[in-house]
């Protein structure tokens with residue numbers, strides 16, 4: 001699992017809740033498929049193959065996609081997820097099941113979180129370097145985790161980025177985030193990206209404001225979210 005932070009396993013209601021072993025098997029399989037599709041994405045943006053080969057592969061991929069049956073509804077929280085504050089298998093940032101995710105692995109630090117990942121050619125902005133939007137995504141997500149770790153899961157209302165050096169592709173990166181203050185439902189957070197090799201040179205930095213929605217707003221935004229036990233329809237957030 002990619003998100004070893006505290007989670008709320010009872011915050012979601014589903015008609016068919018698999019047992020712990022079933023969830024583990026499903027997550028393992030989701031991560032295995034995510035890994036292979038990420039490799040496919042990498043090969044897709046790296047290849048120099050001729051048009052005939054590209055068209056042949058396109059046909060094969062269409063056939064594979066047709067085997068992925070079932071369809072999760074837009075606001076449905078996957079049975080393998082723990083939201084908020086836990087595993088998000090299909091997150092475009094941390095999700096081991098997402099071909100879009102680097103994926104970023106987040107761990108708790110004293111006073112914040114640290115994330116590690118490497119970006120690939122699929123995340124390119126300037127040739128050889130990461131796209132600025134991808135850096136913002138890594139920071140936004142890590143800062144969101146810092147809020148959750150501080151007990152105030154929230155949504156970004158402001159994110160100010162500073163791009164100081166280009167972020168190299170194919171280098172191990174370290175993303176740090178910590179809460180700098182709170183004011184009512186507002187959480188102030190700061191974050192930075194460096195390489196693991198040179199942690200003293202900040203490549204990109206961000207300051208953000210996150211807001212914990214009040215319970216009524218959270219219920220409206222996330223209808224799949226329920227309080228532990230699910231009886232009162234309340235939420236585990238918005239405190």
Ligand SMILES: CCCCCCCCCCCC(=O)SCCNC(=O)CCNC(=O)[C@H](O)C(C)(C)COP(=O)(O)OP(=O)(O)OC[C@H]1O[C@@H](n2cnc3c(N)ncnc32)[C@H](O)[C@@H]1OP(=O)(O)O
Pocket residue numbers: 084140141144153154155156157158184185186209211212213214217218237238
């Ligand atoms: C369940 C959790 C799940 C948490 C889920 C976590 C998933 C993590 C994902 C990573 C993070 C994301 O990408 S989140 C996705 C991107 N963000 C969004 O889509 C958020 C869109 N915004 C919204 O939906 C809304 O703004 C909410 C729900 C966040 C808050 O609405 P609200 O509850 O009505 O809050 P509102 O009264 O307007 O504002 C609350 C306080 O914040 C201040 N405020 C508002 N905007 C700003 C701002 N830009 N800069 C400074 N301060 C601001 C207000 O002045 C007010 O201060 P005062 O008067 O109280 O002093």
